Amino acid sequence: MECKNCERPLRTDYSFCSNCGARIVQNRLTFKNLWYDVTERYFNVDNTFIKTFLHLFTKPEIVIGGYIQGIRKKYLNPISYLGIALTLSGILLFVLRKFALDKIDLEAFGSSMKTETTRKILNASLDISSFTFLLYIPLIAIAGWLIFNKKNYNLSEYSVAAIYAIAHYSIMSFPFSLALSLLAPENYLSYSFVFIAIMAGYITYVVNRIHGKDLGLSLVFIMIFGIGFLMVSVFLNIIFLITGILTFQDLMPQL
Numbered sequence: 001m002e003c004k005n006c007e008r009p010l011r012t013d014y015s016f017c018s019n020c021g022a023r024i025v026q027n028r029l030t031f032k033n034l035w036y037d038v039t040e041r042y043f044n045v046d047n048t049f050i051k052t053f054l055h056l057f058t059k060p061e062i063v064i065g066g067y068i069q070g071i072r073k074k075y076l077n078p079i080s081y082l083g084i085a086l087t088l089s090g091i092l093l094f095v096l097r098k099f100a101l102d103k104i105d106l107e108a109f110g111s112s113m114k115t116e117t118t119r120k121i122l123n124a125s126l127d128i129s130s131f132t133f134l135l136y137i138p139l140i141a142i143a144g145w146l147i148f149n150k151k152n153y154n155l156s157e158y159s160v161a162a163i164y165a166i167a168h169y170s171i172m173s174f175p176f177s178l179a180l181s182l183l184a185p186e187n188y189l190s191y192s193f194v195f196i197a198i199m200a201g202y203i204t205y206v207v208n209r210i211h212g213k214d215l216g217l218s219l220v221f222i223m224i225f226g227i228g229f230l231m232v233s234v235f236l237n238i239i240f241l242i243t244g245i246l247t248f249q250d251l252m253p254q255l
Helices: 031-042 048-058 060-069 078-103 115-127 129-147 155-183 185-211 215-242
Strands: none
Touching: 048 060, 048 078, 048 155, 060 155, 060 185, 078 115, 078 129, 078 155, 078 185, 115 129, 115 215, 129 155, 129 185, 129 215, 155 185, 185 215
C-alpha cells in the first residue's frame, strides 16, 4: 500500500502517512464519511476552526503573530478562514435576495436620497458584495501599517492581520445579520450603521492587541479607516456610474 498524497510506501495497518501526515482513506466516498470529514475538519472542539474562532476574540495577537512567525498548524490559516467567511456571506446574500430585499426600508438614509437611487445602489452593492469585502483587506492593512507597526511588520504581514480581522468580523456577525434579514428585514439598512461601527471597533481592537494599547494611535487608526471606508464608497459609486448602473441624475439630492 502507498500514500495517495505523497506516494510513499506504507504498512497496511497505518492510519496516517508517516511521511506527510495525511489520513489513510481506503473506503469509497459516501455521504456518511463525507459528513464525518467535514465535521471533523471544522467543528471538532480540538479542531483549528473552533480554536481560531475563539482565540480571535480573546487573543488575536497570538493567532496572527503565530502565523506570521511560522506557526501554521495550531490555527486555521487566513485564506481558509477567509473562505469560510465568504461562504457564509454567500448564504446571507441568498437569504437577503430571497426573503428580505423587498421588505427593506429604503428610506433609512433619510429623505435626501431618492428611494429608487437607494434601491439601485443596494442591488448593485449586493451583486459585488464579495469584491467590496475584499477591498477592506488592503484598506485595513495599509491603515495599520501606517499608524501602528511597532513590530516592523511589512505590508504582506499586515495583510494577514487584515484577512483574519475582516474574516472574523464577517463570521461572528453572520448569525445576527441572518436573524435580522429574516425577522426584521425592514431595519436591515438602519442596523448596517451599527455593523459598520462594530467592524471598525473589532479591527481597532485587533491592532491594539498586536501592538499594545494606545488610545491616541487608535483614534488616528479609526479616522484613517473611516476615510478609507468613504473612499471605497466613492470608488464604488464611480464604478456604478461608469457601468451605467447609476446616472448623475440619480445622485442629485431629492428636493
